[in-house]
Amino acid sequence: MTFSSIPGLSEIKSKLTGSVQSNHIAHALLFAGKEGSLNLPLALAFAQYLHCTNKQEHDACGTCAACSKSLKYIHPDTHFVFPLGNISSDKDEDRFRAEILKTWRSFLTEQPYGNLANWMAAYGGEDKQALIAREESRKIVQTLSLKPFESTNKVMIIWLPELMHSSASNGILKILEEPPPQTFFILVTNATEQLLPTILSRTQIVHVPLLNDEDISTYLSQHFTLAEEQRHEIVQLAEGDLNFAIQLTDAEDDHHQQRFIDWMRSCFKRDFVKLLSLSEEFHELDKLAQRNLFHYALGMMRESLILFSQANSISRVKGAEEKFVKDFTKIISVPKVETANKLINEATYHLERNGSAKMIFMDLSLQLAKTLNP
Numbered sequence: 001m002t003f004s005s006i007p008g009l010s011e012i013k014s015k016l017t018g019s020v021q022s023n024h025i026a027h028a029l030l031f032a033g034k035e036g037s038l039n040l041p042l043a044l045a046f047a048q049y050l051h052c053t054n055k056q057e058h059d060a061c062g063t064c065a066a067c068s069k070s071l072k073y074i075h076p077d078t079h080f081v082f083p084l085g086n087i088s089s090d091k092d093e094d095r096f097r098a099e100i101l102k103t104w105r106s107f108l109t110e111q112p113y114g115n116l117a118n119w120m121a122a123y124g125g126e127d128k129q130a131l132i133a134r135e136e137s138r139k140i141v142q143t144l145s146l147k148p149f150e151s152t153n154k155v156m157i158i159w160l161p162e163l164m165h166s167s168a169s170n171g172i173l174k175i176l177e178e179p180p181p182q183t184f185f186i187l188v189t190n191a192t193e194q195l196l197p198t199i200l201s202r203t204q205i206v207h208v209p210l211l212n213d214e215d216i217s218t219y220l221s222q223h224f225t226l227a228e229e230q231r232h233e234i235v236q237l238a239e240g241d242l243n244f245a246i247q248l249t250d251a252e253d254d255h256h257q258q259r260f261i262d263w264m265r266s267c268f269k270r271d272f273v274k275l276l277s278l279s280e281e282f283h284e285l286d287k288l289a290q291r292n293l294f295h296y297a298l299g300m301m302r303e304s305l306i307l308f309s310q311a312n313s314i315s316r317v318k319g320a321e322e323k324f325v326k327d328f329t330k331i332i333s334v335p336k337v338e339t340a341n342k343l344i345n346e347a348t349y350h351l352e353r354n355g356s357a358k359m360i361f362m363d364l365s366l367q368l369a370k371t372l373n374p
Contacts, residue, residue, distance in 0.1 A: 051151045141171075
């Protein structure tokens with residue numbers, strides 16, 4: 001993956017390429033960002049840049065032999081460690097590792113901005129907890145003890161090190177602190193707070209923020225044919241998560257705005273017959289649409305707080321949405337919004353864990369009715 005194929009984040013890209021140009025590269029980097037940030041694509045692009053034999057000032061050339069292999073994720077001097085569920089029924093471990101590595105390469109090619117849930121679905125491990133096993137630390141040390149095959153550099157990318165078994169985390173501390181010459185670790189995390197302090201102290205942290213709305217809107221305009229209103233709604237729902245925005249382009253028109261308005265009005269009026277009907281309608285939606293409605297609801301609560309604080313410069317609503325938020329703030333208060341946010345987040349948590357959608361929605365609606373109109 002090249003830096004140019006990654007939207008936004010120009011300052012981080014410039015610092016990374018500059019460190020190579022000046023030969024001031026930390027031997028262990030920690031690309032830290034929330035889920036939805038493009039820290040894994042940045043790690044892949046940085047690895048390709050390190051191997052490129054015809055480096056440009058701001059990117060890899062994309063055409064040399066090293067780049068051709070890196071673009072297919074088959075460069076022999078880029079090594080990957082990633083979480084995996086206990087799904088192997090193959091007694092031949094080497095054959096299983098070869099097959100799972102092939103699946104990993106397909107995942108990176110087909111879903112370059114994918115998250116852990118996408119990866120687990122790709123290898124069929126949705127019902128198993130994904131971990132980086134304790135044996136991986138031994139394999140990391142063995143792999144990096146070998147000389148480079150083609151490049152002058154060796155790169156070890158560890159995706160989601162927060163999911164490493166404690167023995168594996170402790171097992172890499174020595175080599176992380178004193179790696180072989182021209183060996184670079186790139187750890188890619190969504191949860192810095194879950195890493196061992198001893199790992200944090202051995203790495204240079206690169207903070208990777210979520211994309212801004214403009215970058216996501218530009219990407220969608222370049223890669224998808226969308227109506228302006230639909231693109232605006234997707235950008236608002238995505239909140240900087242490009243992977244989520246891409247998923248939303250495949251979703252049917254969910255009419256979140258009108259559904260949310262009807263829902264809030266029914267809660268305020270305590271129209272329980274209507275709420276029961278809405279819970280049936282919610283139950284019929286697919287999982288992504290259900291999640292999106294809750295996501296949209298949280299966005300509208302956020303916009304209400306923005307209006308209360310008179311910070312209109314950071315508001316993201318327009319047209320009919322803006323009018324609704326102004327009307328909505330007449331019947332709510334900051335404490336009510338805080339309570340509603342907590343309730344919606346709890347409902348989202350239960351929905352993600354396969355609770356009954358109908359019961360979750362109805363319970364949430366009753367609690368919101370009590371909150372909005374005590």
